[in-house]
Amino acid sequence: MKKLTYLLVLSLLLTGCNSKIKESEKTIVIEKGTEIASGIVPTKKQNKKPTKIESDMLGFWVGYFEEDDSENNEGQSIYVDEAFNWNRENKINISIDHIADSIVIGHSVVAGNDRPFRGVVRNEEFIVKEPGDDKYDGIFKFQKIGQKLIGKWTAYKNINIKHRKYGLEKMEFTYNPNIMLEQVRAYIDWNNFIEEKTMEEYDEGEFDEGEFDEWVTQEFASATPLIYTINASNTVLKKDTIENLKKGDLTIIRNTIYARHGYSFKNRPLRIFFDAQPWYIPVHTDIKSDFTAIEKENIKLLLIYEKNALEYYDYFGRG
DSSP: OOOOOOOOOOOOOOOSTTOOOOOOOOOOOOOTTOSOOSSSOOOOOOOOOOSSOOOTTOEEEEEEEEEOTTTSSSOOOEEETTTEEEOSOEEEEEEEEEEETTEEEEEEEETTEEEEEEEEEETTEEEEEOOSOSTTOEEEEEEEETTEEEEEEEESSOOSOOEEEEEEEEEOOOOOTTOOOOSSSOOEEEEEEEEEEEEEEEOSSSSSOOEEEEEEEEEEEEOOGGGGTOOTTTSOOOHHHHTTOOHHHHHHHHHHHHHHTTBOOOSHHHHHHHHTSTTOOOOBSOOTTOOOHHHHHHHHHHHHHHHHOOOOEEEEEEO
């Protein structure tokens, strides 16, 4: 993979339900592998198909990669006021690419990482190992129970969440430029917010002096319902359509192009939002050569307006 220049976005690692969130600098999130490639747009890459179906296990198994509470010492959730909570679950794609003579070869795609694995199947249990040269590599153990792939994963290193569990369903990925977002989870960028402190006086009694309480209001960058009506994959966008949109809207409209191509997001707020889409499958970490002519033009236009757009904030109560 060619070395590409991209912006690094500072994401906050928050642990515990009462973790405080610090404001970071506002920037445009452009993830590695989503840059527009120069030259002629090549033919859309196809998923590799085996010449001979050796097992109904072959293919994409998709679902949530969750913290295994029975193994981890404490929860690792991120809490953003009463309106938003994330328990560190990520959508994962375990791709079983080849099975022969009890040898299993495949790869996993989750949270912006595409990692190969190799292992064996013994007594219907699969034990496959990632190489170990990445911080987040580990060992998968799973079985096919009914129509699901049920199993656990253990990291080689002592990372924040060393043990995870998963129950995955078999899915097929097909690029569809016409698919639209569903209203299943709000987009909340907890890295961008404004904070306002106010003092309120209250009286204990008729002759008592008033006392003051300090209230803190945090308003987080978000998006409006317009994101469910604009498709930047099948329609050439006009300036008058997007020039008055908020930054959160422009960000989601642009990144929905990437999601349709099966891009696996590293940015947490984006990943959480798209993971909730039932049609979304993390398949690739590099899609820069996959964009259609319409998408390439729309991405360029969206980035121009996104750079200068105002943040949009939603109110989530008092802390």
